[in-house]
Amino acid sequence: xxxxxxxxxxxxxxxxxxxxxxxxxxxxxxxxxxxxxxxxxxxxxxxxxxxxxxxxxxxxxxxxxxxxxxxxxxxxxxxxxxxxxxxxxxxxxxxxxxxxxxxxxxxxxxxxxxxxxxxxxxxxxxxxxxxxxxxxxxxxxxxxxxxxxxxxxxxxxxxxxx
Amino acid sequence: xxxxxxxxxxxxxxxxxxxxxxxxxxxxxxxxxxxxxxxxxxxxxxxxxxxxxxxxxxxxxxxxxxxxxxxxxxxxxxxxxxxxxxxxxxxxxxxxxxxxxxxxxxx
Numbered sequence: 001x002x003x004x005x006x007x008x009x010x011x012x013x014x015x016x017x018x019x020x021x022x023x024x025x026x027x028x029x030x031x032x033x034x035x036x037x038x039x040x041x042x043x044x045x046x047x048x049x050x051x052x053x054x055x056x057x058x059x060x061x062x063x064x065x066x067x068x069x070x071x072x073x074x075x076x077x078x079x080x081x082x083x084x085x086x087x088x089x090x091x092x093x094x095x096x097x098x099x100x101x102x103x104x105x106x107x108x109x110x111x112x113x114x115x116x117x118x119x120x121x122x123x124x125x126x127x128x129x130x131x132x133x134x135x136x137x138x139x140x141x142x143x144x145x146x147x148x149x150x151x152x153x154x155x156x157x158x159x160x161x162x
Numbered sequence: 163x164x165x166x167x168x169x170x171x172x173x174x175x176x177x178x179x180x181x182x183x184x185x186x187x188x189x190x191x192x193x194x195x196x197x198x199x200x201x202x203x204x205x206x207x208x209x210x211x212x213x214x215x216x217x218x219x220x221x222x223x224x225x226x227x228x229x230x231x232x233x234x235x236x237x238x239x240x241x242x243x244x245x246x247x248x249x250x251x252x253x254x255x256x257x258x259x260x261x262x263x264x265x266x267x268x269x
Contacts, residue, residue, distance in 0.1 A: 046252055046264055060253050067257050099216075103258045106209055110259060113204045120203035146206055153212045 003151045009095035011155055013148075016089040021082060023141040024091065024148075028076040030111045031068070031104060037114050042068065068107070074100040093152070102152050105145040112138045112145075193266055195248040197241040200261035201232050210260065214240060217254045242267060 001020060004012045016024070043061055047053040074097050084090045093101055113123065116138040122130055127139035199210070207229055214225035218241060231238035241251055248264050255262040 044256075044261055046256070046262065048263075048265070056249075060249070060256075064253065064257055102209065102212070106205055106259050110202075110204050123203055142204075149206055149209055153208050156212065 001147075003155065005155060005158075009159065011093040011095075011098070011152070013091040013093070013151075014084075014088070016082075016084075016091060018086055018089075019140075020144050021089045023144045024082065025079060026141065027104060027108045027145075028072055028079065030108045030115075031072040031075070033111050033115065035111075035115050038111050041110060041114055071100040071104050071107075075104045098152055098156060102149055105149045105152075109142050109145050112142045118142070194242050195245045196239045196265045196267055197248050197251045197255070198237050198263045198265060199228075199232050199240050199255060200237045200263065201235075202261055205260065207233060209258075213255065213258045213260060217251060217258075 001016050002014045004014065006012055043057070043064075045053055046056045046060075078091065078093055078097055078101070082089055082091050112118065116135050118135060118139060122135070122139055123142065125139070127136045127143060130136040130139055199214075210229040210232060211222065211225045214220050214228055215222060218225075220228070228238045228240050240255075241248065245264075252262045252264055
C-alpha cells in the first residue's frame with residue numbers, strides 16, 4: 001500500500017490489497033453498530049455528579065451523535081470511490097476528510113475490540129497467533145486501521161510548518 | 163453550558179446569611195475544572211498526541227509528555243480552567259473517542 005499526497009493535499013492510497021480493501025469497506029458498518037456495549041462505549045460518563053451528568057447527556061450527547069453520524073457518511077462517501085483493479089485499488093481522502101477518517105478509524109478499532117471481546121494482549125499480539133478465525137480477522141482489521149491512522153498522522157505532521 | 167447558579171435568599175442582600183451563601187456560590191462557580199484523559203487499550207499513542215496538539219494547540223513535546231502520562235499513569239490532566247471551556251474541550255476529546263472526564267479542582 002502506498003500513500004501519495006496530491007497538490008491539493010488529497011491523500012491518495014494506492015496498491016491497496018484486497019483484504020485491506022475489505023477491512024476498509026467494513027468501517028461504515030462498524031460505525032453504525034447498534035450493539036448495546038458499543039452504545040455504552042459511545043457515551044461514557046463525563047461527571048461523577050448525577051445532575052451534572054444528566055445535564056451533559058442532554059446538552060452535549062446529541063451534538064456528539066450528530067458528529068458521529070456525519071463522520072460515518074463522510075467515510076462511506078469516500079469509500080464509494082474505492083476503485084481500480086483487484087490488488088491495485090485506490091482510495092482518495094480529501095484533506096477536509098482527514099480528521100473524520102482519523103477519528104472514524106479509532107472508533108472502528110474500539111468497536112472491533114468490543115464486539116469481538118478482544119483483550120489488550122491480543123491487540124498487541126500477532127493476529128495470526130489468535131486461534132479463533134473471527135477474532136483473528138478482527139484483530140487483523142484492527143491493525144490495518146491502526147496502520148492507516150499512522151499514515152494519516154504522518155501526512156498531517158508533514159503539513160505542519162517547519 | 164455554564165450552570166453557575168445565582169443563589170440569593172429572600173431575606174435581602176444586606177443580611178449576613180446572604181453574604182455567606184453568595185460567597186460559597188461564587189467560590190463553587192469560580193473554582194477551576196480539570197479536563198482528564200484516561201488510558202484505554204485500543205487508542206494509538208500517536209493518535210492521542212495528535213489530538214492533544216490539534217485540540218489544545220500544544221507543542222508536540224508537551225502533547226507527547228501528556229500522552230505518556232496517560233499511558234503510564236492511566237490518566238492525565240490535560241487542561242485546567244473555567245467550566246465552560248472545559249466542557250468544550252471535553253466534547254472535542256469525546257468527539258475523537260478519547261475517554262474524558264471533568265473534575266472540579268479540590269480546595
